[in-house]
Amino acid sequence: MKLIIAYIQPYKLNDVKQSLYKAEVFKMSVTNSLGCGQQKGYHESYRGVGMEVNLLKKVRLEIAVNEDFVERTIKAIIEGAKTGQIGDGKIFVLDLPECIRIRTEERGGQAIG
Amino acid sequence: MKLIIAYIQPYKLNDVKQSLYKAEVFKMSVTNSLGCGQQKGYHESYRGVGMEVNLLKKVRLEIAVNEDFVERTIKAIIEGAKTGQIGDGKIFVLDLPECIRIRTEERGGQAIG
């Protein structure tokens, strides 16, 4: 099993959810996050004092899937999130040795979905 | 070492903390998260326009433990979070090759606790 972590532009969340559903990936966890990358930040000021903001609002997805779902999940995320512009985001794939469904205490592959 | 990630129902956080303490797991990190899984969402509306909410509030736990603590930690989480109803949540277990305590720069097993 794999644990897929993806950072995307916040306003792309709905599109990514759509394309994940199309790919029959229905389960995920979403967190808001601040990201610092290639995308340049912006300038804020407060009462005459300026400040550079380089931590931009991003949405973090965490999706646990079985091996055979990895590629389609990645493709789905890209499909939903890609604009070709800097700031689109990243996908990280980790190995996931174990997974447990709390409700049933099932383990492994069948616990994921 | 292992990194245990668990998604639970928010109102179960205190119970889980209790059972983790009982299992002598004292260290953890907690983040709020939105989850989409088997549990069905609910309907909201705003000024006459409806919307389906399927991202439900969840609490995300991150617990790094040594091998010999893995099972008791999992058991403790289940004990605290399980209601037998859809939405109870998931536990993901990742390998954790390295761990450093910033304060002492200790590494590995003794840095975890």
Next chain:
Amino acid sequence: MKLIIAYIQPYKLNDVKQSLYKAEVFKMSVTNSLGCGQQKGYHESYRGVGMEVNLLKKVRLEIAVNEDFVERTIKAIIEGAKTGQIGDGKIFVLDLPECIRIRTEERGGQAIG
């Protein structure tokens, strides 16, 4: 590649960012989190009823780097976050088999930076 997760004191975020820049680590993701560790909590009360707060505000960093960057990244985080006092935080290092840049669909090492 490795995925480095670090928990630090919130007010140390700027220092850590500085030292990471010095170490030429420019990309990261930041999330707020609540942590429970050695650092003792504090007492709150509300309308005459007391409560122990042991989940303290922490900042969570997630940084994906290539092997050759791992040590300097860890050093940079420690440099920025270390005060020698309880609560300084932890660094966790995970293996990162795969990494994709959504914008270009590049994979692996060159997608990280």
Next chain:
Amino acid sequence: MEPKVIMDTMWVLITAMLVFFMNLGFAAVESGFARAKNCVNIMSKNFIVFAVSSLGFLTVGWGVMFGDGTGLIGLKGLFFAGGADNSPAMGEAYKGVYSAISWTGVPFWAKFFFQLVFCGTAATIVSGAVCERIKYVSFIVFSFIMTMLIYPVVGHWVWGGGWLSKLGMFDFAGSTVVHSVGGWAALAGVVMLGPRIGKFDNGNIKAIPGHNLSLATLGTFVLWFGWFGFNPGSTMAADPVAIGHIAVTTNTAAAAAIMSATLVSYLLIGKPDLGMTLNGCLAGLVAITAPCAFVSVGASLLIGLIAGVLVVLAVMMFDRLRLDDPVGALSVHLVNGIFGTICVGLFAQDKLTGTATGNGLFYGGGFKLLGYQLTAVVSVGLFVFVISIVAWAVIKGVIGLRVSREEELRGLDIGEHGNEAYSGFQVFTTE
């Protein structure tokens, strides 16, 4: 029209507007002391309750309260405030069916508007105590009963020429008529509803912090501000000496109660709890409401100091009694409504600003006045509590009182209204 009528009408209307504004204060205090997930529901309740009052008091309440009738209830001109009336004619000159309020020389609708905002206050007090678990519709139904029957009946006893006023009991601006009535009805609601999930888990009392103390503080400021309409306005005439005096007794009691409540909470809790400071202010205001025109500024200081102590102890007591009152409505309005009513019997000085109350106990008046005041406290308490229990019980039987456990956990905002109060904000609800 001669100046006096004009000036009195301006005074009555402007102070009535200030009292109306207190609705905002109650909404802010009560929602601020509750959790974010129930904020829309509380705002809705506190918003619609004045609409309910306006219709309830217009259609029936006014008639029951001020219509000529028996010592117990008004009977004439019962519906739609439609009885004969030749206001602003006063006293002897008055010809109409609302003679109990013919002592003030302002046009009819000005009288009505002023009395309406007081009725609305009594109704809105209930909202806070029953919040975070009551069904929206059930609260609305109760509010109709409150404004068409419960409040007007007590109002008739004290201000509508009923038996208590005949007896010689005095409640200048409504410690009993408004605050105790609201408090008793709230207590009945709290009893019938039971505590919020998690409040008294396995025997120990859990703190359920309010989501927005800024809101609660602003709300308390607004109530303090509105009270300058509530008390000085209750002269229903621009009597310079009286309104000046009342403004100062009112403010002094509030100030003293703020200090004592803060100090006591510091001593008992270890730190000066903002919630207690705010409740202290309201406690002082409620306590001075009945005696504000009858007592000296010095006495108002003393009354305030005591009220501030009472409210802190009461908040803790109700917790011990396992009565879950999320906003402290009982400690503020019930406890101090009673205390304030009694204070008239203790601190009143005859004719201080005109009214012949006779002297209170501490001014050589003996127990006479105090006795009348206590009679009112007991009789009003009994009547309102019993009838409210019945009303809540009937509502419970017919449409139910409390939302489902699942809805309570997710929050009434989504359950009752399908709305979120703070869309976009990360709100972490672990209880």
Next chain:
Amino acid sequence: MEPKVIMDTMWVLITAMLVFFMNLGFAAVESGFARAKNCVNIMSKNFIVFAVSSLGFLTVGWGVMFGDGTGLIGLKGLFFAGGADNSPAMGEAYKGVYSAISWTGVPFWAKFFFQLVFCGTAATIVSGAVCERIKYVSFIVFSFIMTMLIYPVVGHWVWGGGWLSKLGMFDFAGSTVVHSVGGWAALAGVVMLGPRIGKFDNGNIKAIPGHNLSLATLGTFVLWFGWFGFNPGSTMAADPVAIGHIAVTTNTAAAAAIMSATLVSYLLIGKPDLGMTLNGCLAGLVAITAPCAFVSVGASLLIGLIAGVLVVLAVMMFDRLRLDDPVGALSVHLVNGIFGTICVGLFAQDKLTGTATGNGLFYGGGFKLLGYQLTAVVSVGLFVFVISIVAWAVIKGVIGLRVSREEELRGLDIGEHGNEAYSGFQVFTTE
């Protein structure tokens, strides 16, 4: 000076202050119904707009509105409210160039201040409808045009001795002059701007929830409160019977509209939507603004009930029409401004509080008065909509109307002001 002048001046100034306070209400309602990322911008717009009005109305607006002139526009004493004037002299005794407002016996600057706050209200109405996408500077420019030209011209027609007043059309406190004018200008802005990104994606209507319904609720309370200055104050004289009557018709219409809007939204949407309840209140207030002094309390109840229904249907209709009005300004001010103006023609009772309006249709007055009212609705609508479209178009051409897509996505707070409204809070903006 004799008492009457003093009392009238106090009344005019105090009610004017209440109307001024409505600026806070509009700011709170409009920002509460919008997203957190645009909150600073909306607050800025609603804050600066009254400064713009103050300068615009002082320099030119007042003269255009009240200066003696033609039936279409004021011409004398045009600039800096500087024409000859011997207020508080009234009627015959008045010698000056602002004779259209010489029916009220208060000093000149009191008249000016009262009229200014009304002008400010009309200007602030626009802010909400065009929010979350309009450039700050473009809004400021339009507000100058609004307060120096558009509002004063219509004001001249109805209140400045212009052709509509001569015709016999009646708008007591401004359903047409203030609310419809604001509404039409807002509609033109909405049309010229187009909807917010994501509102009408691929054909279906998307909900874009407001970020702070506490704020919106407090704001509505403040507006309700301020309306007791808006309507009763429009007597511009402390006439006891009239102001008491108006306070009650105003409040009753609001209460009725709250109930009907809540009920209708419950029936149509399935749950009682707080936003609709709040809009309902405002709808009732706008609708009763024109007729408040001319209709009975019973009629005001009916008017309110209808207004509450209208506003809910209107909100849904504008969505269907793909007109994106984030705060419901059109449904409240335009739709009910028109409705209220018409109600005068339907429910008016001659000389009810003094004014010789003649009777409305339902009181045997036939279609005469109704005809005048409709003439006003149509002519004002045409004039304001057309001139506003032109104004918006010119602004668009010269400085542009709408912020960039990127700025709109990130939020106007950062783009236009470089500020964040809720620094430190985790705000999750996925649209």
Next chain:
Amino acid sequence: MEPKVIMDTMWVLITAMLVFFMNLGFAAVESGFARAKNCVNIMSKNFIVFAVSSLGFLTVGWGVMFGDGTGLIGLKGLFFAGGADNSPAMGEAYKGVYSAISWTGVPFWAKFFFQLVFCGTAATIVSGAVCERIKYVSFIVFSFIMTMLIYPVVGHWVWGGGWLSKLGMFDFAGSTVVHSVGGWAALAGVVMLGPRIGKFDNGNIKAIPGHNLSLATLGTFVLWFGWFGFNPGSTMAADPVAIGHIAVTTNTAAAAAIMSATLVSYLLIGKPDLGMTLNGCLAGLVAITAPCAFVSVGASLLIGLIAGVLVVLAVMMFDRLRLDDPVGALSVHLVNGIFGTICVGLFAQDKLTGTATGNGLFYGGGFKLLGYQLTAVVSVGLFVFVISIVAWAVIKGVIGLRVSREEELRGLDIGEHGNEAYSGFQVFTTE
């Protein structure tokens, strides 16, 4: 009682209520400009400070300010406002120990209440400047000193028949007595406390954004609203011409200052900063406070324009001077309090609304009046700053001024009160 007394009393009390309401405004502005973690503390300070003022001014302050005595201080009827007094008797007819304020014909407690709310304003100004680092108790102690000694002494000089009033210096509503006094005391506090952690790290100035600009905006609206009590009310008599005139000069100055502050911040910072717009409004209001009754509407426009520029430059200057004033209290109240006092000497027109001020410099009055005004600026500045430094120093020695570094980092809400302002919300505090 004859109408005049009644009308004047109504005016005095109603405007006093508006000034009281400004406490809400200050609380909202100051907490909105601070961080979420210190919100409960600021709300507590701004809430309790009026209670402190009420008790301090009642027990001693009033007597020091208005008691007959020397040119420097009041001596008669010192305690508990308890001296002989036969108000509302005026002038000759007045028999009592508070003759300095016998020019107004309202009952005693009305005078007291009006003066109390001004004292409260001076005290509350300090709160904002010292926020986010001062100990709760230390602030309370200073507030007692402020309201029992510092403010009343200066008040005696200017309004209590003291040497400055004898000299012929004029401060109509308190640019000096209220705002400069508050400002100087605040400056002393800022100096003694030092900056917040992180504000001036390694030499450069860091922005520490406020947590809630909605709150700050609403607060500023409330202050603007309250100022219509502050300035027009300072007639302490319902003089129609004067109060109308003052309402318009007050509003015009605010409007002009808003525009100029916004423009200047746009030019200097690159974008129109909302915080500067809000401070601009307050700056205009503070600046017009002294001259509001003595200058023309045109002059008020000019005064406002300058005030708006001054406040923006001042905010930046204090940062450069490493004086950490989180809410801009110094720039608003101190700088513009001084500026406004000077404006009397520049723009005053003799007997414009009755008072014989003599003409200011720009109206051919030469430097005479200006000289008196400057004397007041300097003497008051010296007195208040020195005595405040001493007071702060003593408090520092005895109980300490500043919370621990650890507490400051975690926030004073938890440290001082054990509360959280926004329980449940994810607040990200990285400084």
